[in-house]
Amino acid sequence: MALTIAVDGPAASGKGTISKALAAHFAFAHLDTGLLYRAVGAQLLQGADPLEAARSLRAEDIDADALRNSAVAQAASKVAAIPEVRQALLDFQRAFARRAGGAVLDGRDIGTVICPEAEVKLYVTASDEVRAERRYLELSAKGQDVTPEGVLEDLQARDKRDSERATAPLKAAEDAILLDTSELSIDDAVARCVAAVDAVRNAG
Numbered sequence: 001m002a003l004t005i006a007v008d009g010p011a012a013s014g015k016g017t018i019s020k021a022l023a024a025h026f027a028f029a030h031l032d033t034g035l036l037y038r039a040v041g042a043q044l045l046q047g048a049d050p051l052e053a054a055r056s057l058r059a060e061d062i063d064a065d066a067l068r069n070s071a072v073a074q075a076a077s078k079v080a081a082i083p084e085v086r087q088a089l090l091d092f093q094r095a096f097a098r099r100a101g102g103a104v105l106d107g108r109d110i111g112t113v114i115c116p117e118a119e120v121k122l123y124v125t126a127s128d129e130v131r132a133e134r135r136y137l138e139l140s141a142k143g144q145d146v147t148p149e150g151v152l153e154d155l156q157a158r159d160k161r162d163s164e165r166a167t168a169p170l171k172a173a174e175d176a177i178l179l180d181t182s183e184l185s186i187d188d189a190v191a192r193c194v195a196a197v198d199a200v201r202n203a204g
């Protein structure tokens with residue numbers, strides 16, 4: 001049974017890790033929608049007009065590794081507050097969600113705006129300190145010059161901007177299943193999400 005699975009949550013909560021694992025488990029396609037905003041944010045940093053960048057974005061041109069740093073993350077959350085930028089990225093995300101064979105999309109507004117009809121909605125959180133520690137370990141392992149304090153500040157600034165913006169703010173859909181991963185291993189978090197999806201598939 002092909003489903004749309006919407007996974008939302010704040011920065012570094014583990015939603016991308018869970019989404020990738022769900023897509024692999026159920027053989028669904030996966031879209032990390034944050035990469036779309038990061039790609040537009042990266043172009044802003046190079047002096048481009050963000051709306052032009054969003055309108056001309058080609059998903060196949062996105063180089064995920066080059067976009068995973070704090071400067072691009074901050075720029076992404078700034079362009080993400082521009083309603084016209086969000087609008088320019090909407091059709092691509094909705095078309096992806098409807099693809100045959102099932103899809104997992106992760107982001108901030110998937111369950112509320114992009115796919116309010118998704119059969120499964122997950123909202124993944126973890127404490128600020130746990131998220132910052134995980135992101136610090138990830139970025140420093142890649143050789144990036146980061147400090148634990150700087151990473152924590154970066155996450156908190158982004159979460160504030162993302163949850164306070166007027167258009168499509170970060171929030172859980174009313175019918176989302178909430179999962180706090182602060183004290184869960186990746187395997188345990190994924191197992192809980194697989195069980196939640198299985199429950200919907202078995203009921204359908």
Ligand SMILES: Nc1ncnc2c1ncn2[C@@H]1O[C@H](COP(=O)(O)OP(=O)(O)OP(=O)(O)O)[C@@H](O)[C@H]1O
Nearest residue numbers: 011012013014015016017134138181184185186189
């Ligand atoms: N349950 C967990 N236990 C330990 N580490 C985890 C767990 N979940 C995710 N991680 C690690 O935390 C980091 C952030 O996870 P991930 O990239 O999945 O978060 P995200 O919510 O998709 O972040 P972003 O919104 O910034 O893209 C990664 O290094 C990942 O391996």
Ligand SMILES: Nc1ccn([C@@H]2O[C@H](COP(=O)(O)O)[C@@H](O)[C@H]2O)c(=O)n1
Nearest residue numbers: 033034035037076077080107108109158
């Ligand atoms: N559906 C989404 C996804 C992302 N954003 C914005 O992009 C920033 C980067 O996202 P990551 O998931 O890669 O951390 C994020 O801080 C949001 O501002 C969004 O608005 N909607």
